[in-house]
Amino acid sequence: MPFHHADAGTGPERWQGVVGTPIDVRDATRVVVVAAHPDDESLGAGGLLARCAEAGVPATVLLLTDGEGSHPASPTHSREAMAQRRRREAVVAAAALGVGGDRLVHLGLPDGGVADVEDDVVAAIVEVVGDGRDAVLVAPYRGDGHPDHEAAGRAAAIAAQRTDARLLEYPIWLLHAAEPAALGDVRLVHLALDDAEQAAKAHAIEAHASQVHPLSQQPGDEVLLGEHVLARFRGEHERYVVAGGIVDDRLDRLHAQQAEPWGADARWYERRKRALVLATLPTERLGRVLEVGCSTGVMTAALAERADEVVAIDASGAALARAGERTAGLPVRLLHGPVPETWPDGTFDLVVVSEVGYFLAPSALEALVDRVAATLAPVGAVLLCHWRHAVRGWPLDADAVHAAFDRAPIPPRAASYADGDVRIELRAPRSAMPRADR
Structure with missing residues (x-):
């Protein structure tokens, strides 16, 4: 998940205390988390996944792309090499959150092109969810400001309507680049994380080493998720948006x-x-x-x-x-x-x-x-x-x-x-x- 404007964000204090009403997922029978890129699931829903593991709630993570476009000017990693590296990192991160085996699903869609295959993404999510009356579907916020995130969010919103799954949307780019007022009229809720869940989330984020550390000291290999970004995802609250319906046309x-x-x-x-x-x-x-x-x-x-x-x-x-x-x-x-x-x-x-x-x-x-x-x-x-x-x-x-x-x-x-x-x-x-x- 590229953050190409590392100096353009708001300070994390702007979102301090902006958490909304509390929720829990222990009453869910199963959870499906959609991520546009590897690391989205850890940043946006890592605490929730850790809660599922602790509570024995089966959780599946659906990774739409391999995030191969995160360092387009890298002198040390081709797109193919970056895709392979980020896949490996995603496996380690998922394991830190209690997700393993066939519950980590890679679609391998083109990074930056999720909107071009949105109907296919809907179909893939529906296939994983099935009859969703017992499921919570978690996906990027469809107003997040990142085109892949928004396309993933729209696809998940349609899939939720078709399957009757309960939908939660997690903001990522929005927390970095916008003020809380950008949420408009949607409802904000939060999951209160205990120490163990915060630690598991931190370990998962750290597993995405290609994003939280420089690839090398050469130009084009800079760190993408610096501390000024990660600070928005630390702490005892994990934020989610409960938005309205969407037109399935x-x-x-x-x-x-x-x-x-x-x-x-x-x-x-x-x-x-x-x-x-x-x-x-x-x-x-x-x-x-x-x-x-x-x-x-x-x-x-x-x-x-x-x-x-x-x-x-x-x-x-x-x-x-x-x-x-x-x-x-x-x-x-x-x-x-x-x-x-x-x-x-x-x-x-x-x-x-x-x-x-x-x-x-x-x-x-x-x-x-x-x-x-x-x-x-x-x-x-x-x-x-x-x-x-x-x-x-x-x-x-x-x-x-x-x-x-x-x-x-x-x-x-x-x-x-x-x-x-x-x-x-x-x-x-x-x-x-x-x-x-x-």
């Missing part, structure tokens, strides 16, 4: 970039899936239908051919614009917004949840199931359809989504189909199922 960007990102008009999988869904519907005429997650409206138009009315919801404005064009003249009403917050009035004879459940956080999926149950007409049915392969960047898969609907008052399973690509289920009261005359 990944799917909207995808629809803005591609007219039909899923290939719904052309791909055999999509055409076959649609035929299977339509063949699974309980009746020829459908009455009032709700489609959750309509994308560009291909399934919406097919449902509208058999329904009195289709109400379709999607969070992507770009997708809904194309859905509107596709369903013009059909009995379709489109709603823009996330689910389950965005929801129509009235009851429905059929609710279709197709290829959308795994794009929800676990808590949002549970809330969606509740809304669907409350929306069904007395003999209403639910049709679920989801791609069975891994969904990169989100914690849920098809089986997890379908399992969430496997509870009362959702109707029981009346029909199902599954292969290697897709899983389809109809949940309906027995009285709603047709009986063929012979």
